[in-house]
Amino acid sequence: MAEQAMAGQAGRFAGKVAVVTGGASGIGLATVRRLAAEGARVVAGDLDPQGRMPALQAELGADVAWMRADVTREADMAALADAAVERFGGLDCAFNVAGGSRPSYLLDMAEEDWDFVLDLCLKGVMFGIKHQARRMAAQGRGGAIVNVASLNSHVPMHGGGAYATAKAGVEMLTRNAALELAEHGIRVNAVLPGLVETPLTRRHFDNPDALAAFKARIPMGRPAQPEEIAGPLLFLASADASYVSGASLLVDGAWAVSGYPDMRPFRGPARWNGGG
Ligand SMILES: NC(=O)c1ccc[n+]([C@@H]2O[C@H](COP(=O)([O-])OP(=O)(O)OC[C@H]3O[C@@H](n4cnc5c(N)ncnc54)[C@H](O)[C@@H]3O)[C@@H](O)[C@H]2O)c1
Structure with a gap:
């Protein structure tokens, strides 16, 4: 995996500013x-509960x-976008990645x-889009925003009533933003x-049985490393995606296409003998 996933393209984001x-x-x-390896200047925001920012x-x-x-x-999202302009002179691309969950069955769901x-x-992505797009529109050279949703935008999970619903919302919010922001050259x-x-x-x-249950569902037979998600995120912000907007890119090791039962035990193996 990692060799290709982490290779990047030196200089692809040279002169670009990202949040x-x-x-x-x-x-x-x-x-x-x-982004840093590909030449961008970046303002990274986080709650940083573990205090990792000084080391980073x-x-x-x-x-x-x-x-x-x-x-x-909202004030923090405005300040993050402002920081890109003040510190590095503009804003070209934005990645709304922050997220998390508090799993709860619907029968137990607490309003909190x-x-x-x-x-x-969901609301955090809306605040991000609003303020990132304002800075991009004001500077008049377009831009690209990429939001992290989830396979759970399409597939529910036990305990995921709030999370899957929020992630489905991120996908529609992305499409609505693509519609509204196209006139500003923002994808x-x-x-x-x-x-x-x-x-x-x-x-x-940390739970071998849980991990095995996941792997059984994933045709590629393994989870992704974070770098394998970063690559597609950068692609969508890059010039190679200049005509891509309002799209959802599944990066899931073919998981989404595995809904049908595995019929191989009943159908038997392919008859192909290895020839051409
Ligand atoms: N890991 C997965 O399997 C997976 C799958 C699908 C989608 N996602 C999504 O990917 C995104 C990143 O997740 P990850 O797996 O890298 O998780 P992670 O926990 O490693 O990173 C999430 C980061 O978001 C930060 N954060 C949390 N609340 C915040 C807030 N209110 N404001 C600012 N920052 C905040 C955390 O401090 C943390 O640094 C999330 O949106 C998540 O829902 C993850």
């Missing part, structure tokens, strides 16, 4: 690292600025948990990851 929410961990951090600042140098920014607070997940996963797309090995999913990786 990333949820930049201090997992998919967001892989995105920040990849030292690791990634002056082309990446770090700031505490809570996506559920519902609000927490919807605010973090808006979504990436829908399957299972990715990050602190968010640590509990599944």
Whole structure:
């Protein structure tokens, strides 16, 4: 995997300025690292509960600025977009990655948990889009926004009533934003990851039975590494995606196409003998 996923294209984002929410961990951090490696200057925002920002600042140098920014607070999302303009002179691409969950069955759902997940996963993306797009529209050279949704935008899960609903909302919000922002030259797309090995999913990786249950569902037979999500995120923000807007890109190891039962035990193997 990783060799190709992490290779990147040196200089592809040279001269570009990006913001990333949820930049201090997992998919967001892989995105920040990849952007920096490809020449972008980046403002990375996060709640940073583990206090990782000073070490990341030292690791990634002056082309990446770090700031505490809570996506559920509109003023923070405005400040994150402003920081890109003030610190690096503009804003070309934005990655709304921050997210998380408080799993709860609907029979047990507490209003507080519902609000927490919807605010973090859906309202936060709306605040991000609004303020990122305002800066991009004001500078008049277009831009690209990429939102992280989930396979759960399409597929429900037990305990995921709030999370899957929020992620479905992110997909529609992305499409609505693509419609409204096209006149400003701003493209808006979504990436829908399957299972990715990050602190968010640590509990599944620490439980061999849970991990086996996931792998049985994933035709590629393994979870993704965060770098394998960062690559598609950067593609959608790059010039190679200049005519792509309002799209949802599943990055899930073929998981979404595995809904039908595995009929191989009943049908038997292919008859092909290995020849041409
Ligand atoms: N890991 C997976 O399997 C998976 C699958 C599909 C979608 N996703 C989505 O990918 C995104 C990134 O998840 P990850 O797996 O990298 O998780 P992660 O926990 O490693 O990273 C999430 C980051 O978001 C930050 N964050 C949390 N609340 C915040 C807030 N209010 N404001 C700003 N930052 C906040 C956290 O501090 C953390 O640094 C999320 O939107 C998640 O829902 C993850």
